[in-house]
Amino acid sequence: MRYGVVRESPSLPPPAVQRRLLDGAACDVVLQEGQPTPEAQRRLARLLFGLKPGDEVLVHSLDVFQRSTGELAQLIRNFLEVGVSLRIVGDRAEGEALKPEQNVLKVLSLLAEHESRRPSRTPPGAGSRFNSGSRNALSKYQVDYARKLYREGASLRSIGLLFQVSPNEVWAAIGDQA
Known part of the structure; x- marks a missing residue:
């Protein structure tokens, strides 16, 4: 065919x-x-x-x-x-x-x-396609909500799935203020 x-x-x-x-x-x-x-x-x-x-x-x-x-x-x-x-x-x-x-x-x-x-060809520090050059992949409101979820016991993976970003990007966004 x-x-x-x-x-x-x-x-x-x-x-x-x-x-x-x-x-x-x-x-x-x-x-x-x-x-x-x-x-x-x-x-x-x-x-x-x-x-x-x-x-x-x-x-x-x-x-x-x-x-x-x-x-x-x-x-x-x-x-x-x-x-x-x-x-x-x-x-x-x-x-x-x-x-x-x-x-x-x-x-x-x-x-x-x-x-x-071959490993990923994404240059170090470039993040995912959702990053689009900004420092944080998530908006201010998403970061606040991600912090709240993390304090309530949600895993970085589940938060990442919610916002369609990697757990590393979630951690980079919420960081020490979680």
């Missing part, structure tokens, strides 16, 4: 252009994703990791997946190990195909293994 993936992104052409190219490439199913959200990423990941041998994924470019180079290597390695072909359509309907061949699989396996062994 041929799956096409269309995504909205500043680095990609408009979705209508992507869809026209994928329709021209005779996709059986075209998945159109809006702006990238965590839920949309999970849905797409479930689909991509559930493909069967002989399936083919068509995309305008690798930007559609919105993953790091290492994550792309792991995804493509999974495709090739399962027997799924990846075709990058670009600006022409015939595109470039990446089929499960031994040398490609070996290179991608090495890259994916290397990436999985």
Whole structure:
């Protein structure tokens, strides 16, 4: 089965252009994703990791997946190990195909293994994506509420889950005044 993936992104052409190219490439199913959200990423990941041998994924470019180079290597390695072909359509309907061949699989396996062994590439002190450059990841009101919860016996983990930050970020925000 041929799956096409269309995504909205500043680095990609408009979705209508992507869809026209994928329709021209005779996709059986075209998945159109809006702006990238965590839920949309999970849905797409479930689909991509559930493909069967002989399936083919068509995309305008690798930007559609919105993953790091290492994550792309792991995804493509999974495709090739399962027997799924990846075709990058670009600006022409015939595109470039990446089929499960031994040398490609070996290179991608090495890259994916290397990436999985690497520690996080987040620079020290950068915090999570919720930090956005501010000193505290939580607002003043969230910090006050987190302190109250901590004094009442809530764990840093449960407070972190409530505010969607790590326990370390909770501790950094409430600190000694808990």
